[in-house]
Amino acid sequence: MSAPAGTTRRFRIFRFKRGDDGHRYDEFDVPVHERTTVLEALRWVQLRKDPTLALRHSCFHASCGTCGVRVNGREGLGCVTALADVSGDTVTVEPIANLPVLNDLVADMAPFVDRFPAPHPNVRESEFLPQADTPDDVEGYGRFEDCIECGLCLSACPVAATDDTYVGPAALAYAQRMLEEARGTDREAILDWADSEAGAWRCHASFECTEACPSNVRPAQRIMALRKELGSRKKVSS
Amino acid sequence: MSVRRGADPGLDEIRKGREEAGPVPRKGVGPVAWFDIRRRGLGHFAFSLNRITGLGLVFYLYLHLAVLSTLLRGEDAWDSFLGVATSKFFLLLDVLLIFGLLAHGLNGLRLALVGSGRAVDQQKALYRSIQVIGTILLLGAALRLMGSE
Numbered sequence: 001m002s003a004p005a006g007t008t009r010r011f012r013i014f015r016f017k018r019g020d021d022g023h024r025y026d027e028f029d030v031p032v033h034e035r036t037t038v039l040e041a042l043r044w045v046q047l048r049k050d051p052t053l054a055l056r057h058s059c060f061h062a063s064c065g066t067c068g069v070r071v072n073g074r075e076g077l078g079c080v081t082a083l084a085d086v087s088g089d090t091v092t093v094e095p096i097a098n099l100p101v102l103n104d105l106v107a108d109m110a111p112f113v114d115r116f117p118a119p120h121p122n123v124r125e126s127e128f129l130p131q132a133d134t135p136d137d138v139e140g141y142g143r144f145e146d147c148i149e150c151g152l153c154l155s156a157c158p159v160a161a162t163d164d165t166y167v168g169p170a171a172l173a174y175a176q177r178m179l180e181e182a183r184g185t186d187r188e189a190i191l192d193w194a195d196s197e198a199g200a201w202r203c204h205a206s207f208e209c210t211e212a213c214p215s216n217v218r219p220a221q222r223i224m225a226l227r228k229e230l231g232s233r234k235k236v237s238s
Numbered sequence: 239m240s241v242r243r244g245a246d247p248g249l250d251e252i253r254k255g256r257e258e259a260g261p262v263p264r265k266g267v268g269p270v271a272w273f274d275i276r277r278r279g280l281g282h283f284a285f286s287l288n289r290i291t292g293l294g295l296v297f298y299l300y301l302h303l304a305v306l307s308t309l310l311r312g313e314d315a316w317d318s319f320l321g322v323a324t325s326k327f328f329l330l331l332d333v334l335l336i337f338g339l340l341a342h343g344l345n346g347l348r349l350a351l352v353g354s355g356r357a358v359d360q361q362k363a364l365y366r367s368i369q370v371i372g373t374i375l376l377l378g379a380a381l382r383l384m385g386s387e
Contacts (some may be wrong), residue, residue: 074277097271156278158285161271204288205349207281207361220281221358228355 007032009083011041013053014094016101023101025092026050032083038093039067039078042105054104062214065148068155069105070094075152075212096155111164112151115171117178117193146215147173153209153219165198169209169219172200176222179229191233200226280362284345291342298335326384333380340375344368 008029016023028049030041039057046053058064060079067078072092083091099107153169154160160168175194178185194200200223209219273286308315322328348364351357357364 072277073274158271158282162269203353204285205281205352205361206279206285208278208285211279211281224352224355224358227353231354 009041010090011045012090012092013042013045013105014092014101015053015104017052017103027090034084036083037079038069038071038076038081038083038086038091041083041091042078042093054102054106056106063148065150065214068096068150068152070096070155075156077150077152077214080214096151098154098157098160099151107151109149109151112154112168112170113149115154115167117171117175117190147217148215150214152212152214153217156208156212158206158208159202159204163198163202166202167198169203169223170217172203172226173217173219173222175200176226176229179226191230194226195230195233200230203227280365284348284365287341288345288349291338294338295342298338329383332383333376336379336383337372337376340372344372 009032011028011030012025013028014023015026028045030036030044032041039055039060042053042055043057046055055067055069055078057067057079059066062077062080065077068075069078070076070093071078071081071086072088073094075096078093093105095101095105095107099109099111102108147170149170151170153173157166157169160166172194175190178190179187203220203223205220205224207220210221213219272289275283275286305319308319345365345368348361348368351364352361
C-alpha cells in the first residue's frame with residue numbers, strides 16, 4: 001500500500017499515567033507518506049498534538065531495541081515498522097505485553113532484565129580475526145549478541161502471559177549462548193539454572209518469540225537446543 | 239556461582255521509587271493470550287489448539303466416567319443410553335472427540351520431537367504434515383463411524 005501525499009491514518013494509542021484508575025486509548029489522525037514508520041507517527045503526535053505522550057526510542061535503526069511496541073496486536077520495533085505494512089483503517093499502538101506499564105507506551109524493563117542469568121557475554125570474538133577461529137566445541141558463531149534486549153519475545157510469549165515466574169525466551173537464549181561459548185562460565189550452574197520449572201521446561205514451543213524477534217536471534221530454537229543439552233545431561237547422570 | 243544478575247544499587251533505588259509511585263497495569267495477562275491467534279504464527283495456532291483440545295479431552299474423561307456409571311443402574315439404563323449413543327448427533331460428537339484426540343496426540347508427537355531438539359527448524363513443516371495425516375485419519379474415522387449408524 002502506498003500512501004499519496006496528504007493521506008492520514010487514524011492512530012489509537014494506549015495511554016496510562018501513574019495514579020490513573022486505568023488505561024484508555026486516545027485517537028489521533030496522523031499525516032503519513034509511503035515510508036512513514038510507526039515511530040515517526042508517534043513522534044509526530046508527541047510533537048504536534050500531545051507532548052505528554054510517553055514513548056521510548058533512541059537509534060531509529062533497529063539496533064537499540066528501545067522502541068518495541070505492539071502494533072495492532074503484533075510486536076514490532078516502531079522505528080522499522082512501516083505503516084504501509086500495517087493493515088486496517090486504525091493503527092492501534094500499545095506497550096509491549098507481559099511487563100508492567102510505567103507510562104503510556106513505556107514498559108518497565110527491569111523485570112525483563114532481572115530474568116537474565118549472570119554473568120552473560122555481551123561481546124563475542126570477531127570471526128574476521130584469524131586468531132578468533134571457532135573452538136573445537138563450537139560449530140560456528142551464531143551471532144547471539146544480535147539480541148537487542150527489546151523484550152518483544154517476552155511480549156509475544158503466551159506462557160509469559162500467565163506465568164510471571166517463567167524466565168522467558170531472551171534469558172533462556174542467553175543461557176544457551178553461554179553454553180555454546182562458555183569462556184570460563186560455569187556450565188553446570190547455567191544448566192542448573194535452566195533445568196527448572198520456570199526455565200527451559202516451561203516453554204510450550206509456540207515459537208512466537210522467534211516470530212517476534214527483530215534480530216534473528218531465534219530464541220525458540222535456542223530453547224530447544226538447551227533442552228537437548230539438558231536431556232543429554234540427565235541421560236549421562238542416570 | 240550465582241546465575242542471577244547481581245543487584246545494582248542504582249537500579250534498586252529506581253525500583254523502590256517505582257513501587258512507591260503505586261501499582262502499574264500489566265498488559266496481556268491471562269489465558270486470553272493463549273487463544274488469541276489473530277496475527278500470530280502457525281506455532282501459536284498449534285499451541286492454542288493443543289490447549290483447547292486438552293481441556294476438551296479432560297472434560298471428555300469425566301463425561302466418559304459419568305456415562306460408564308450408568309452401568310451401575312442396570313441393563314435397561316445402559317441399553318437406553320446406547321440408543322442415544324448411536325444417534326447421528328452423538329456420532330458427530332464422536333467425530334469431534336476423534337478430532338480432539340488426533341489434534342492433541344499428533345501435535346504431542348511433534349512437540350516431543352521439537353522439544354527434545356530434533357527437527358526444530360522443520361517444526362512448521364512437521365505441523366503441516368500432521369495436519370494432513372490427521373485430516374486423512376479423521377475422514378477415515380468419520381466415514382467408518384457414520385457408516386456404522
